[in-house]
Amino acid sequence: xxxxxxxxxxxxxxxxxxxxxxxxxxxxxxxxxxxxxxxxxxxxxxxxxxxxxxxxxxxxxxxxxxxxxxxxxxxxxxxxxxxxxxxxxxxxxxxxxxxxxxxxxxxxxxxxxxxxxxxxxxxxxxxxxxxx
Numbered sequence: 001x002x003x004x005x006x007x008x009x010x011x012x013x014x015x016x017x018x019x020x021x022x023x024x025x026x027x028x029x030x031x032x033x034x035x036x037x038x039x040x041x042x043x044x045x046x047x048x049x050x051x052x053x054x055x056x057x058x059x060x061x062x063x064x065x066x067x068x069x070x071x072x073x074x075x076x077x078x079x080x081x082x083x084x085x086x087x088x089x090x091x092x093x094x095x096x097x098x099x100x101x102x103x104x105x106x107x108x109x110x111x112x113x114x115x116x117x118x119x120x121x122x123x124x125x126x127x128x129x130x131x132x
């Protein structure tokens with residue numbers, strides 16, 4: 001389970017006039033590194049999982065805008081299995097990967113919505129619409 005979530009850097013860029021046409025919004029998390037860490041609140045070690053989350057706004061092959069966040073999550077539970085799996089083949093155990101990715105999508109997309117609004121971009125996720 002995630003016991004800590006930190007965004008260390010956030011970069012966003014919008015190119016003028018590049019979003020004319022069939023706009024596609026794609027987003028994906030990427031795990032960059034996994035290492036052991038200690039946290040004062042816990043006796044046991046946790047896994048510190050560094051990530052990058054990117055949202056691309058593209059038209060054809062042209063990236064018209066981009067939002068990129070880098071940070072880390074602290075994962076408590078199965079720490080040894082997480083570390084060994086990463087050291088073996090730079091992957092996470094299935095029991096960790098699915099809940100971790102779900103949380104990364106939820107947390108990072110909620111942050112990206114605000115950044116997109118500031119840049120005058122469509123939100124990276126569909127928003128509800130009420131029709132008359």
